[in-house]
Amino acid sequence: MSGDNELLARLRNEQFAVVDDFLSLEFANKLLRSSQELIKSNAFKQHRFSFGGSLLEKPGVFEIDLSGPTCSKMPSGLGAWNDVVNDFAPSFVKRLAVDNALALKSGTPAIKVQLNTGGGSFPWHYDNPGPPSERSLTCIVYLNPNWTPGDGGELVLWPFLSKQIVVPPLHARAVLFRSDTVLHRVLPSKVRRLCFTMWCPGNAVNRQSDVLLSKDVLQFRSYDEAQAFFCQSPLQRVLSRAVYSEDYLESLLECVENESGHEKISLQLKRSLVQQHENNVNQIMVKLRPLIQEFRERKTRREIS
């Protein structure tokens, strides 16, 4: 229990926590073996994501939705993944449900097992981008006993206007973070990489004060005060794409263009992605230019300090 209290304190103070040996080695290896059976039976499906009205394939990323209706029909069965759905995940949520800020809903969270083959990556994003998402806490657990530096597939967390934290996807390690305040991405993986993610819904996310950036909110006496506020508030999501404009675009193009080149997106689609991104950034800039410019400078200063 004291371990849970310490974990919750870290989530409150830093909004993320890395926990090694989150699973016992025995359970992690069991999940790995069940995953290998599922890979053999072609149970993993191509990951798709929507952007600007298009549904795009993400090269090199495959997944199984453990809360999906097809799961009970897996030809080889889910093996040890049944233990995650029926026991491990709901008891994990129960243990952390004491925290009032996360206000987790009881029951089994949404769970996906994910397989990255060579080249798969994810762009900068928040797991809870706004309503109607109810995600409060994200927990990613890695199953990669042979991972070594240079293999890629690291998770990168980027707390608002702070330094990036690069987390290698080590076997049985978990990374937990607030779904609505921690910008993150996944670097391209050069080898097969396996993980599962639990997205835990909460009762206190996306309240009006978390999504409406009104004039009343913007009454700061200094930019330092503004920075301190947005670092803690889910309202940072309103500004993030403009503050990190170049990083968002670079990572977006990287994840739809497979390194091997055989899945390259068309020039037309690439233009439309860039255009959509620029439209989004311009909409923010029109309303908040001085604040965004100041935060961009602070971001650059933080990177070189």
Ligand SMILES: [Fe+2]
């Ligand atoms: Fe994510």
